[in-house]
Amino acid sequence: MLASFAMRLILSILFAASLVPVKASDGAAPDFSNYPHTQWFTSHVYWQTNALAHLPEKRLLWLTEFPCGDGSAFQSYVAESGREYMGLYTELATYGGHYRELSTNQLQALRSALRELPSTNASPPIESLVVLSFREGTNWITRTYDTDALPKPMGQIYRIMEIKWQRAFRVK
Numbered sequence: 001m002l003a004s005f006a007m008r009l010i011l012s013i014l015f016a017a018s019l020v021p022v023k024a025s026d027g028a029a030p031d032f033s034n035y036p037h038t039q040w041f042t043s044h045v046y047w048q049t050n051a052l053a054h055l056p057e058k059r060l061l062w063l064t065e066f067p068c069g070d071g072s073a074f075q076s077y078v079a080e081s082g083r084e085y086m087g088l089y090t091e092l093a094t095y096g097g098h099y100r101e102l103s104t105n106q107l108q109a110l111r112s113a114l115r116e117l118p119s120t121n122a123s124p125p126i127e128s129l130v131v132l133s134f135r136e137g138t139n140w141i142t143r144t145y146d147t148d149a150l151p152k153p154m155g156q157i158y159r160i161m162e163i164k165w166q167r168a169f170r171v172k
Contacts, residue, residue: 030121030131030144036070040091041126044073048133051140060107061114061134063157065147066126076161080135082107084161106160113156122146130154 032045047053048062062077076086082104087097102110114134122129124146132154133142145154157163 028121030142031123034123035126035129038070041066041070044075044089045131048075048131049140049142054133054135054140059135060110061132061157063133063161063163064131066129069126076163078102078107078110078161086161086163102160110157110160113153113160116153116156117143118151118153119143122149124148132157 030049032042035041035045044064048064054062057077058080060078060080063075065074066072067074072088072090074086074088076084078084082102083099084102085097085099088095114136117132121144123144128147130145130147130150131142132145133140135141145151150158
């Protein structure tokens, strides 16, 4: 009986702790209010920015671009172990999804580039929007950048992850 009460108490505490907001970024959270309010777009943003969704997968980062606007997304994520996934998603299908393993040196360089990212958030047109979420300690941080004006550390991230996607070719 006491064990049952203790278990319920622990579960209640864990549930209450899960309701505490998670830090979104060092500065203000990204503003997605000027983007489409479609179910497709909002669900992609929700799953990318929801810290609890990434805990079981032990993800280090999640990157999304919307090169054709609402209705399609290029997504890539990297697990803490270095396992990387890339795929193109549309409202109808997933194309070209594949996995690969980053080397220890690539993973170390990726973590270094993440630490160097500016904490600013851009609000470009959706076709130029890149949303990057990543783990920093126990926080899941989300930042937005303009693919036409990426900061240098984002260029390093694209190169390390070997992202050869539309606007990634412009990164110097």
